[in-house]
Amino acid sequence: MLFLDLTLPTPAENLACDEALLDQCDADCGDEVLRVLRFWEPTSVFVVLGYANRAAAELNTDICVESGVPVLRRISGGGAVLQAPGCLNYALVLRTSTAPELQTTGTTNRFVMEKHRSLLENLLGVRVTIDGVTDLVVHGRKVSGNAQRRRANAILFHGTFLLNAPVNLMEKYLRMPSRAPAYRDGRPHQEFVANLGIDREVLKAEIRRLWKADRQVDHWPKVEVERLVQTKYSLSEWNLKF
Template sequence: MLELNFESASARRELARDEAMLQWADGVVERGHVDPGGELTDTALMRVWRFNKPTVVLGRSSKIDEEVDRAWCQDRGLDVLRRCTGGASVVGGPGCLMYSVVVDVPANGGLRNIDAAHDYVMQRVLAAVRRQLPAAERSGICDLTWQGRKFSGNSLRVARHHLLYHGTLLLAADLDLIAKCLAFAPRQPEYRRGRDHRDFICNVDLDESILITAFAEEFGVRGKSSDREDQIEHMANELLVTRYNRHDWHERR
């Protein structure tokens, strides 16, 4: 797995980069590319990043007026955007660390099974967090919790040869802002027990630099790749035109 380090950009570009990572990896397999040394191109990728301002992010199939207080967000100039993966709406921004990984999916079984995919990634994310917070737990399908409250939500998309898995970690986020942006969640895990957002979520006190190092180690990152960044950024440019700069993508439901 290789690590990507893009410069901070707009929320729309950050979302486009995640989908571009997945498209790039699948394209490499389709074309049968090899690195200059004759080795098969490494298509497993990871990046850790942040939204540079508070941003509401809908799941691919989220219904905007059911999951988000749209009027409240519009009055305060907050972007409400849509990602390419499933799951419910989240709020990113200062104090919220984001991660994205792309891993290969064998044609016959393995990570093509959704439960196996969740297990593969979440075991590594949880192990990274537990280096500083041993009491952290995995709850529901793909949430991380501490003392019964959620501090990480995650989602995925499976393509032909790879899957994209990404998520949030609340470290010093504005929890009141998150609660005001989101409407009452239409789909809730049993462990939530009907709690509203403010009573359900929490920040966890983790050192970011230690956490990022732990992520790299748990996922087996072996280096960085600027050439892949350039190729993925080019694909992100195209996705901005066809999807992420278009109102009909973000507001389609």
């Protein structure tokens, strides 16, 4: 598997890069060549909606506008999230033909989430559970959210580990979600999520080892990223489509 440690300058470029890597893998005729593990970390505060989210229902849109906080939409499902320094994002791009567990949405969720749950539990030395389908939970609090997008031949499975995120800003920009897992039990953001407080390089090294991402590269589909930024991620027609 290829390893790409790449944070691009803008939120739009970073979201576009995940999609471009997915499309590149989907179009590839081989099973191994373009499987990728990517890490990136925001350098500024912005908000990302899940594919089907309605901005007005999930965000304090007026405050986002007043504060100059960009609002973007990703291609995967799930809820709205705050992105900021201290959020370690990863993207796994896999060929569906490489494992039987990757054939359906449900089996893929279980396959990836169990691997990450076990890794984090071993790293922290405390119990880590999977809840809300694709949340990793420590002491009843969400420390990682995840989602996927599928193509004919490839999967993008991506998510965020909260390392030292500004949790206090979540309540400022995010409403209580319109849909929430039962374990949330109505808790406000600051009582529902928690930071892991672990070293980012240690976590990155462990995830890289887990997925056998041995081939570090410094190239990515730049032309496709730019195209997606111009035709999708920089446009309100996409970001505020609902």
